[in-house]
Amino acid sequence: MVALYRVAALGLGLGSGSVPMFLSSMTAGTETKMAQGTPAIGIALMLGAMSIVPVMDGIAKVLSADYPVLQIVWARYFFHLLLLLPFVLWRYGVRALAVPNAKAQILRGGFLLVSTVLFFAAIARMPLADALALVLVAPLVVTALSPLVLSESVGPRRWAAVCVGFIGALIIVRPGQGVFDSAALLALGAGCVYAFYILATRRLSGGAPPLITLTYTALVGAVVMTALLPWIWVTPSGEAIWLMAAMGAIAAVGHFMLIRAFDHGEASVLATFSYFEIVSTSIVGLVLFGDFPAFWTWVGIVIVAGSGLYISIRERVRGVKPPTAAAPKDL
Numbered sequence: 001m002v003a004l005y006r007v008a009a010l011g012l013g014l015g016s017g018s019v020p021m022f023l024s025s026m027t028a029g030t031e032t033k034m035a036q037g038t039p040a041i042g043i044a045l046m047l048g049a050m051s052i053v054p055v056m057d058g059i060a061k062v063l064s065a066d067y068p069v070l071q072i073v074w075a076r077y078f079f080h081l082l083l084l085l086p087f088v089l090w091r092y093g094v095r096a097l098a099v100p101n102a103k104a105q106i107l108r109g110g111f112l113l114v115s116t117v118l119f120f121a122a123i124a125r126m127p128l129a130d131a132l133a134l135v136l137v138a139p140l141v142v143t144a145l146s147p148l149v150l151s152e153s154v155g156p157r158r159w160a161a162v163c164v165g166f167i168g169a170l171i172i173v174r175p176g177q178g179v180f181d182s183a184a185l186l187a188l189g190a191g192c193v194y195a196f197y198i199l200a201t202r203r204l205s206g207g208a209p210p211l212i213t214l215t216y217t218a219l220v221g222a223v224v225m226t227a228l229l230p231w232i233w234v235t236p237s238g239e240a241i242w243l244m245a246a247m248g249a250i251a252a253v254g255h256f257m258l259i260r261a262f263d264h265g266e267a268s269v270l271a272t273f274s275y276f277e278i279v280s281t282s283i284v285g286l287v288l289f290g291d292f293p294a295f296w297t298w299v300g301i302v303i304v305a306g307s308g309l310y311i312s313i314r315e316r317v318r319g320v321k322p323p324t325a326a327a328p329k330d331l
Helices: 039-063 069-092 102-123 128-135 138-149 156-173 182-203 210-232 238-264 267-274 276-289 295-318
Strands: none
Touching: 039 069, 039 102, 039 128, 039 238, 039 267, 039 276, 069 102, 069 210, 069 238, 102 128, 102 182, 102 210, 128 156, 128 182, 128 276, 128 295, 138 156, 138 182, 138 295, 156 182, 156 295, 210 238, 267 276, 267 295
């Protein structure tokens, strides 16, 4: 599950259990200064990240047939941390983990953890692309909550985009048509909680190096889920262990690609290409499970994604950090 940008990069693998990836996690969320690199490289790295993260979601869905969702979430965080921590300690040392806003970092990591649990629970019971499409409501929720949480002004155009986006979400779930069920509710919940993760990321802007912030995200998930293991553990087969390790590796590689992408391009530009995740997720769902979004699901996806992009463009014009700059859903 996963889908979306630099803030999102901060959490990648929601699912987005990845993006959209919404949807997540490298920088504490500061809007980057004009990138010094090559924009084409940044776009290529973003597309690469959005291509591999859905594979992690596909693995999670495969594993959900035989293992508890909470154990799969544990594997996603544990193996990610196992690969990331040695590099971070080598580069920054242990002292770098003693950040002044540790409690806020932990809270932020908690939001992403809850979002990931909800997303993995959703994709265990519904198609990957349908679940990701519902997580894409996160930027809309961020915009709606910004006046209350961040004291930001939201104009009538962006409020209209939020309303249109939620209409798109209703088209995806189509209540009353036999489409909406508890799995869709889980996916919507994942998107809403991911919005709080984005808001928390904004408030932490500039508080720590991107890799330190990412380490806290992985650490919170690994510690909390490890504490729950005695009650949920199902001894995995050798093949399952390798698949679980692959999830962590994909999350680590995807995060690295996102970090490098923002070294070369602006978040407001790269955010557009983050929506490629819905395409790659559809391909993964079709190849692995024979699932492909129905016509009306695609209509809803276009409306939700279009609303998110419009909000991003408006915020770029106004010089505001785009809420969509937060996505893979690494839920």
